[in-house]
Amino acid sequence: MGAFFHELLQFGLYKRTQGRITRQVTFFALALVFAIAAWRLHVTLRLADNASPIVFYGVPLAILALGSWVSYRIVNLPRFADFLIAVEAEMNKVSWPSKDELIRNSAVVMFVIFFLAFLLFGFDQIWVILFNQLGVLRP
Numbered sequence: 642m643g644a645f646f647h648e649l650l651q652f653g654l655y656k657r658t659q660g661r662i663t664r665q666v667t668f669f670a671l672a673l674v675f676a677i678a679a680w681r682l683h684v685t686l687r688l689a690d691n692a693s694p695i696v697f698y699g700v701p702l703a704i705l706a707l708g709s710w711v712s713y714r715i716v717n718l719p720r721f722a723d724f725l726i727a728v729e730a731e732m733n734k735v736s737w738p739s740k741d742e743l744i745r746n747s748a749v750v751m752f753v754i755f756f757l758a759f760l761l762f763g764f765d766q767i768w769v770i771l772f773n774q775l776g777v778l779r780p
Contacts, residue, residue: 660726664716675708
């Protein structure tokens with residue numbers, strides 16, 4: 642556990658040119674979580690009328706600053722950074738569909754979903770009519 646805290650106090654970047662996009666996206670996602678937490682704390686403290694300005698502004702800003710630093714350092718931890726580098730390498734191997742393929746495939750999926758919904762609705766109506774005729778369901 643001491644190595645983890647020691648790594649959080651480092652300033653250098655681990656493999657600075659590799660996995661840059663994945664690390665940036667991960668950093669911004671983590672920082673956004675801390676920003677939302679700081680904002681919610683600020684809103685909660687606003688509802689408490691007896692909060693001093695230091696607590697009202699200082700604590701959420703401290704959480705935001707500390708959270709941003711932790712987010713920055715987490716994406717540069719060697720094991721996590723290697724994982725993000727590997728993720729970006731694998732994502733580069735994916736064959737992404739073209740715009741036309743994406744539109745066609747999306748249309749097929751939506752058609753199948755609506756077709757199955759109407760089919761299940763029809764079966765449901767048949768069972769309701771059958772159970773009403775048998776007296777199992779009361780109309």
